[in-house]
Amino acid sequence: MFAPRSMPWPLVALFTAGYLAPYLLPTTVGRLDAGLPLSATQAGATGSALLLSSAAAGFLLASRIERIGARTLARLGLMLAVLGYGGAALTGFVPAVVAGALVGGFGSGTVTAVAAGGIAAQRDPHRVTTLGLLGVSALAGALYLTIPHLGPGHGQPLAAIALTALAVWPLTGRLPGRTAPARALPHARARSRGGTPVERGRLPRLRAGLVLAAAMMCWSLAQNSLWGVSGRIGLGQAHLTEVTVGAVFALALGAGLVGVVGAGALGPRLGRALPIGAGTALIAGCIALSASATDLPAFAAGEIAWNLLYPVVLSYVIGLAASLDPRGRWAVLVGSASSLGTAAGPLTGSALAAWAGFPVMGEVLAVGLLGVAVPLAVVALRAGRRPLPVVEVAMETPAVPAQNAYDTAYANSYASTSAR
Numbered sequence: 001m002f003a004p005r006s007m008p009w010p011l012v013a014l015f016t017a018g019y020l021a022p023y024l025l026p027t028t029v030g031r032l033d034a035g036l037p038l039s040a041t042q043a044g045a046t047g048s049a050l051l052l053s054s055a056a057a058g059f060l061l062a063s064r065i066e067r068i069g070a071r072t073l074a075r076l077g078l079m080l081a082v083l084g085y086g087g088a089a090l091t092g093f094v095p096a097v098v099a100g101a102l103v104g105g106f107g108s109g110t111v112t113a114v115a116a117g118g119i120a121a122q123r124d125p126h127r128v129t130t131l132g133l134l135g136v137s138a139l140a141g142a143l144y145l146t147i148p149h150l151g152p153g154h155g156q157p158l159a160a161i162a163l164t165a166l167a168v169w170p171l172t173g174r175l176p177g178r179t180a181p182a183r184a185l186p187h188a189r190a191r192s193r194g195g196t197p198v199e200r201g202r203l204p205r206l207r208a209g210l211v212l213a214a215a216m217m218c219w220s221l222a223q224n225s226l227w228g229v230s231g232r233i234g235l236g237q238a239h240l241t242e243v244t245v246g247a248v249f250a251l252a253l254g255a256g257l258v259g260v261v262g263a264g265a266l267g268p269r270l271g272r273a274l275p276i277g278a279g280t281a282l283i284a285g286c287i288a289l290s291a292s293a294t295d296l297p298a299f300a301a302g303e304i305a306w307n308l309l310y311p312v313v314l315s316y317v318i319g320l321a322a323s324l325d326p327r328g329r330w331a332v333l334v335g336s337a338s339s340l341g342t343a344a345g346p347l348t349g350s351a352l353a354a355w356a357g358f359p360v361m362g363e364v365l366a367v368g369l370l371g372v373a374v375p376l377a378v379v380a381l382r383a384g385r386r387p388l389p390v391v392e393v394a395m396e397t398p399a400v401p402a403q404n405a406y407d408t409a410y411a412n413s414y415a416s417t418s419a420r
Contacts, residue, residue: 008128010171011118014074015132016139017081017168018112020161021105022051022342023140025224026249027147028157029346030231035154036094044228044350046098050105051224051343057109058116058336062329065117071175077110078172081165089155089162097154104161109339111165114175116335119318120328126319130264133311134257139164141253148246208379209330212321213337215375219280219317220338222365222372223310224345225352226287230303233291233358238299248300252307259312272316277377279313284369291362320380 021028025047033043057077065073081104088100119128147156203209234245263275283306290302321334352361 008118008122010074010174011115011122011128012131012135013168013171014111014115015119015129016135017078017161017165018108018115019132019136020140020164021054021085021108022224022227022339023136023253024143024157024161025051025228025346026231027144027246028154029228030235031152031154031157032097033232035152036092036097038094040232041347041350041354044346046101047228047346048343049098050101051339051345053102053105053343054109054112055336055339055343057106058113058332058339061110061113062117062332062336065114065328065332069176070114070118071172073110074114074172074175075169077107077114078165078169080104080107081111082107082162084162085158085165086162089158092154100158104158107165108161109336111168112335112339113332116318116322116331117328118175120322120331121326122322125322125331126267126315127264129315129318129322130260133260133315137253137256137260137311141250141257144246144249144253148243203325203329205324205330205383208383209321209324209333211375212317212324212330212379213334215372215379216317216321216334217337217341218368218372219376220341221344221348222287222341222369223283224342225349225365226291226306226345226362227349228346229349229353229358229361230290232353233293234299237358238293238295240296240299244296248296248303251300252303255304255308256311259308259310260315263312263315272320272380272383273377275316276313276320276380277373279309279316280369280373280376283309283313284366284373287369288362288366291365292359316380317376320383323383 028050029043029047032038032046033040036043038046061068061073084100084102084104084107086100088097088104091097091100115132119125119132122128143157143160147160150156230249231245234240234248235242240248266275286302286306286309290299290306293299293302318331318335321331322328324330349361349365352364356364
């Protein structure tokens with residue numbers, strides 16, 4: 001999408017803005033519970049509704065980014081995030097807060113969809129993904145250190161997400177406008193290395209993509225079931241203050257930065273199957289430890305180790321989804337399936353904790369993650385053995401006005417896309 005040697009910073013910024021809401025989920029849900037007349041379960045349900053709205057945006061827009069235009073969609077998503085989260089931050093009327101969260105969540109999902117589609121078209125999607133994870137981890141860590149000092153109330157984390165979306169807006173000028181959809185090129189076909197022609201409008205590697213999407217939905221469900229109640233574990237079960245819990249989260253996200261840097265440096269040397277499969281198994285152990293913590297050392301150890309591994313595995317999964325389709329459709333769809341799991345996380349975690357307590361909740365989630373690690377590793381292993389389709393076009397691509405190198409590459413991506 002960008003000139004080959006340049007870094008697509010607008011995509012990194014969009015990734016950061018889109019993922020910030022899930023990263024701030026514990027403090028958002030915790031402050032909804034403390035600052036509004038909502039029960040813990042109702043606050044968790046509000047967080048789930050926000051993320052469900054985000055997932056809906058991804059599913060709705062996965063095949064429409066090219067037709068509508070990345071620039072238009074990104075600006076729409078950022079505007080919805082500013083209005084939704086900003087409006088929810090400024091009112092204490094519960095229906096208005098919930099409505100604002102839904103609108104903001106749809107905006108976050110729209111922004112994430114644009115970022116995912118753009119990253120999938122890069123020569124090295126894993127590198128861009130790691131930079132995006134670095135950005136959101138650093139920003140979220142700084143906010144976890146800052147928000148407890150800004151006073152009580154539900155508005156601070158929501159306002160932070162809105163302001164981030166507003167700050168990213170100027171970078172959308174470098175995104176491409178509307179381009180011709182793939183089905184407008186009737187003679188364009190993708191031919192696999194085996195010689196079988198495949199229509200470009202169809203999703204490649206359908207079975208692998210569906211398995212990956214289903215597994216990632218469960219993976220994210222387990223992760224965010226704990227993440228959504230981590231604040232309550234620290235405050236209630238481990239008997240820590242909000243400042244201490246915020247400091248632990250900041251340290252944990254700092255560890256995530258280290259993990260992302262390590263993943264970026266390691267790159268594809270170990271393939272994808274080992275980091276995804278083994279990393280998920282280790283995360284399962286961290287979740288069990290964190291959920292059973294009754295003091296600061298255990299809580300900090302579980303959260304920090306977990307957040308060290310989480311972005312590492314996530315970066316490889318996003319790269320795997322991008323490798324299944326250079327046009328980015330599987331990246332968006334898998335990301336949206338992940339958002340479905342993320343959406344159900346706060347409510348699932350709250351319900352499990354209310355039913356059996358935090359330690360049993362952690363054990364259930366850990367067992368589920370161990371089961372999910374197997375199909376994730378299998379898809380990664382098989383995808384690594386099969387080359388991506390090579391797109392061949394039997395007619396010239398219509399000229400598309402381009403404002404810069406990003407527009408030019410985006411417009412021509414239908415004409416020549418090879419395996420990365």
